[in-house]
Amino acid sequence: MNRVRVAATVLLLTLLLGTAPPTPPARATTPTLTATSGTERIAPGIDFRTFILAAAHGPIRIHLLTAHLRHPGVRAGLLYPGAVADRAAVSVMAERQGAAAAVNGDFFHITEDQHPGVPATGAPSGAAVLDGLPLKAAVPEGQRFGGALPPGGSPEDVIGVGVDGRARTGRLTLHGRLRTPHATLPVRGLNQYALPEGAIGLFTSQWGSASRARAVCGTDHDRAAPCTHDVFELTIRHGRVQHAGSTPGDGPIPPGSVVVLGREGGAEALRSLVPGTRVDVRYRLASTSPVPFAFALGAYRVLADHRPLPGLDSSTAAPRTAVGIADHGRLLRLIATDGRESAGTGLTLAELAGLLRSLGCEEGVHVDGGASTTLVTRDPATRHAVVRNALDQGRQRRVPNGIALFGP
Structure with missing residues (x-):
């Protein structure tokens, strides 16, 4: 030209x-x-x-x-x-x-060809903010859909509008923890279709009714890797463990309840939390933007x-x-x-x-x-x-x- x-x-x-x-x-x-x-x-x-x-x-x-x-x-x-x-x-x-x-x-979890019997969730790959509140966190890079990221790109990259009314790009990183009477456990997942290896993730009522089984499949670098069977799941309501099980569940999560799902090391850490144990759950999406997002998506x-x-x-x-x-x-x-x-x-x-x-x-x-x-x-x-x-x-x-x- x-x-x-x-x-x-x-x-x-x-x-x-x-x-x-x-x-x-x-x-x-x-x-x-x-x-x-x-x-x-x-x-x-x-x-x-x-x-x-x-x-x-x-x-x-x-x-x-x-x-x-x-x-x-x-x-x-x-x-x-x-x-x-x-x-x-x-x-x-x-x-x-x-x-x-x-x-x-x-981009989103549109197909699930690698793990027979595990349904696709339809959930987005990246982080999201709705009405100024954290909706979900980003899946590991090897688990995202949408092709390889450009040099310097991150699965946590988002675009949105801040509370000041200005559009902007940024990154949203999940910071969360479970505080129990005997330990503080890191949280590395929020309403996402794939958890990092060895991690603990949270699912709220905003997740919907889809199965959580896909969250323990693949690895941080290989979406097609097998699902792990080293899994433990808890339901927390009113600050206490209500239910516990060794498989990921499905169905709607009642408002006010939080499902906690662990894989590998995360599962091992959760097994000590028997029903009735008091657990304090906290999480937020930390932003690289100096102004909080009113909304954002991956x-x-x-x-x-x-x-x-x-x-x-x-x-x-x-x-x-x-x-x-x-x-x-x-x-x-x-x-x-x-x-x-x-x-x-x-x-x-x-x-x-x-x-x-x-x-x-x-x-x-x-x-x-x-x-x-x-x-x-x-x-x-x-x-x-x-x-x-x-x-x-x-x-x-x-x-x-x-x-x-x-x-x-």
């Missing part, structure tokens, strides 16, 4: 999107803008646009939501089906929560400080969902491409980072793509959520979370 063509692309993006001209993106990773639709006002402060990008492997239709978080009444939140281990279509969740627009979110970072991260894949094009942050956290861009069965070919991760950069984003992340990629907006006449991108296989996949935009 010559300099004149780059300059023309940047100028056209500036005119269309109303942002200051961004730094010209890297030639090898940024598709060229060739056509665009007009702006559609979804709600005051929330706009939608579709445009076409031309890449070496074919044209890509990009669907872009822009949320001006400075606008009074505009906010973003966690799209949530009601339980961690549950899934629903993006349009269904958006309508339930009264969202003006939404996209799908984190994400794969591709852009930091206006620069694409090194080592991003530049050969595999696929449907993508992405989130970009601009204007120091006051502008949120939600992007979805069309699915594989459309005329488009999707984007590589390197192209995705270049696109976010060309849109003036300072930070950017990739969330779940492929058949999960879905962007919806609310129809002003019917008030129903309408899918705006061409879906892979022509139907919505049920997903465990997403990002919702709310208007005034």
